Structures are given as C-alpha cells and as structure tokens.
Amino acid sequence: MTRIKICGLFRPCDVDSVNEARPDWCGFLINFPKSRRSRTPEQVRALRARLDPAVIPVGVFVDRPVEEVAALLRDGTIAAAQLHGHEDPDYAAALREAAPGREIWQAFQVRGPADLERAAAFPADRILLDSGQGTGRTFDWSLLKDFPRPYLLAGGLTPENLPQAIRTLRPYGVDLSSGVETDGCKDFTKIQAAVAAARKEGYPCPKDDLASTAGSTSPRR
Numbered sequence: 001m002t003r004i005k006i007c008g009l010f011r012p013c014d015v016d017s018v019n020e021a022r023p024d025w026c027g028f029l030i031n032f033p034k035s036r037r038s039r040t041p042e043q044v045r046a047l048r049a050r051l052d053p054a055v056i057p058v059g060v061f062v063d064r065p066v067e068e069v070a071a072l073l074r075d076g077t078i079a080a081a082q083l084h085g086h087e088d089p090d091y092a093a094a095l096r097e098a099a100p101g102r103e104i105w106q107a108f109q110v111r112g113p114a115d116l117e118r119a120a121a122f123p124a125d126r127i128l129l130d131s132g133q134g135t136g137r138t139f140d141w142s143l144l145k146d147f148p149r150p151y152l153l154a155g156g157l158t159p160e161n162l163p164q165a166i167r168t169l170r171p172y173g174v175d176l177s178s179g180v181e182t183d184g185c186k187d188f189t190k191i192q193a194a195v196a197a198a199r200k201e202g203y204p205c206p207k208d209d210l211a212s213t214a215g216s217t218s219p220r221r
Contacts, residue, residue: 001198001199002166002170002171002172002173002174002198002199002201003024003025003152003172003173003174003198004023004024004025004173004174004175004176004194004195004198004199005023005024005025005026005027005058005152005173005174005175005176006018006021006023006025006026006027006176006177006180006186006191006194007026007027007029007058007060007154007175007176007177008027008029008037008177008178008181008186009026009027009028009037009047009186010028010029010036010037010038010039010043010047011047011185011186012047012050013185013186014047014185014186015047015050015051016050016188017186017187017188017191018051018052018055018186018191019050019051019052019055020188020191020192021188021191021192021194021195022052022054022055022195023055023191023194023195023198024055024056024173025055025056025057025058025080025173026051026055026056026057026058027057027058027059027060027082027175027177028044028047028048028057028058028059028060028078029060030044030059030060030061030064030072031061031064031068032060032061032062036184037177041068041071041072041077044059044072044077044078045077048077048078056079056080057077057078057079057080058078058079058080058081058082058105059072059073059077059078059080059081059082060082060084061081061082061083061084061085062083062084062085063085063086063087064085066091066094066095066098067098069081069083069095069099070095070098070099073095073099073102074098074099074102079102079103080102080103080104080105080125080126081095081099081102081103081104081105082105082106082107082128083104083105083106083107083124084107087106089122089123092104092106092122092123092124093123103125103126104124104125104126105124105125105126105127105128105152106119106122106124106126106127106128107127107128107129107130107154108122108127108128108129108130109130109131109132110129110130110131110139110140110143110144110155111139112143113143116129116143116144116147119147119151120147120148120149126150126151126152126172126173127149127151127152128151128152128153128154128175129144129147129151129152129153129154129155130154130155130175131154131155131156132155137155137156138155138156138157138161139155139156141153141165141168141169144169150171150172151171151172151173152171152172152173152174152175153165153169153171153173153174153175154174154175154176154177156179157174157175157176157179157194158176158179158180158190158194159179159180159190159193159194159197162174162176162194162197162198162201163197163200163201166197166198166201167201174194174198176191176194179194180194
C-alpha cells in the first residue's frame with residue numbers, strides 16, 4: 001500500500017489532526033527561518049511528545065550542520081532526517097557515521113532527466129521527488145516513467161489529485177503539506193481525505209530494497 005507523509009507540522013493542533021488521521025509519517029521543518037513553519041529543536045521536541053507513537057516523525061532540514069541533525073536522530077526527537085538543501089553524498093556519509101542505523105532521506109527538485117539521474121544514484125535510504133521547496137505545484141510526472149528506484153512523490157499534491165498520482169505512478173509514498181491546509185492551518189478533514197485516498201488507491205509498494213543503494217540497514221517501513 002502506498003505510504004503517506006503529512007509535512008510542515010508546527011502547532012499542537014497540526015499534531016492533533018495527524019494523530020486522528022494516522023498517516024505513516026509526519027514532517028517537522030527544523031531551523032529554517034525563511035519558512036513560517038520552521039521550529040527550533042526544543043519546539044519540535046514538545047510537538048513530538050504530543051505525537052501518537054504510531055506516526056513516525058521525520059525532521060526536514062536545509063543545509064544544516066551534520067552534528068545538529070545527528071543529535072536529533074540519536075536522541076529520538078526524529079526517526080529520520082529528510083535533507084532538502086545542497087547536501088551531497090559526502091554529507092550523507094558523514095551523517096550516517098554520526099547517527100548509525102537512522103534513516104536518511106534526500107529530496108530532489110525535478111526539472112529534467114539530470115535531476116532524476118542524481119536521485120537514482122544518491123546514497124539515501126529513501127528519496128523524495130518534488131517540484132521545489134514548498135512551491136505547491138506539481139512537476140512533469142511523465143519524467144518518472146522509467147525511474148529505477150522507489151520514491152516518495154511530493155509537490156502540489158492534494159486529496160483531489162492524489163488518486164490520479166497513485167494510479168499513474170504507483171509511488172512508494174506520497175508527501176503532502178500545503179495541499180492539506182486551509183487558511184494556513186493543517187485541516188483534519190483534508191488530511192483524513194488524503195490518507196483515505198492513499199489507502200484506497202494504494203497498490204502494493206515496490207520492494208523496499210534501498211539498503212543496497214544506501215549502504216545501511218533496511219528501513220523499518
């Protein structure tokens with residue numbers, strides 16, 4: 001079944017909505033002041049304490065120091081680190097060494113085949129294919145026709161277009177943020193509809209065998 005992540009949680013009410021809808025993962029943007037959704041590690045710990053244990057917390061980072069990210073992985077504030085900046089394979093290797101056994105995700109802005117080539121080769125446990133940092137727009141999904149590894153799809157997804165995306169692409173997972181907001185607030189009704197759509201339309205996921213690419217232990221989910 002296609003997995004689902006709800007990203008951009010930054011208030012207790014957002015966490016409460018996720019607790020009710022029960023996606024597979026939720027995302028917290030950490031130490032990225034350019035975004036209104038950004039929170040400090042201390043604020044994320046408070047939100048994390050409110051989170052249902054059934055929902056896996058992912059920290060989203062943009063070009064943060066390795067040790068800062070690793071510390072949050074090691075202390076259990078987050079279960080996975082999603083990298084959204086200019087991080088390269090050397091960064092991923094250093095983070096893996098600093099936080100062994102923890103999941104590393106890498107996001108890629110998809111503008112053409114060259115971006116997908118980099119994504120296919122990147123040594124991460126999971127990769128996320130997006131239209132850009134929070135643009136709220138989709139990209140050309142036809143580029144993914146022959147993409148060789150499992151991925152999470154992001155960028156412009158809503159409860160309305162999610163069924164088409166899953167039927168067309170059969171991604172390992174989907175990632176939604178602005179598409180489940182109303183007036184800037186995470187909307188429980190929209191989150192619930194997105195989770196229901198993913199699980200209704202979900203196909204059996206591709207084999208989750210990214211460990212051979214990442215050089216790490218297999219992901220827990």
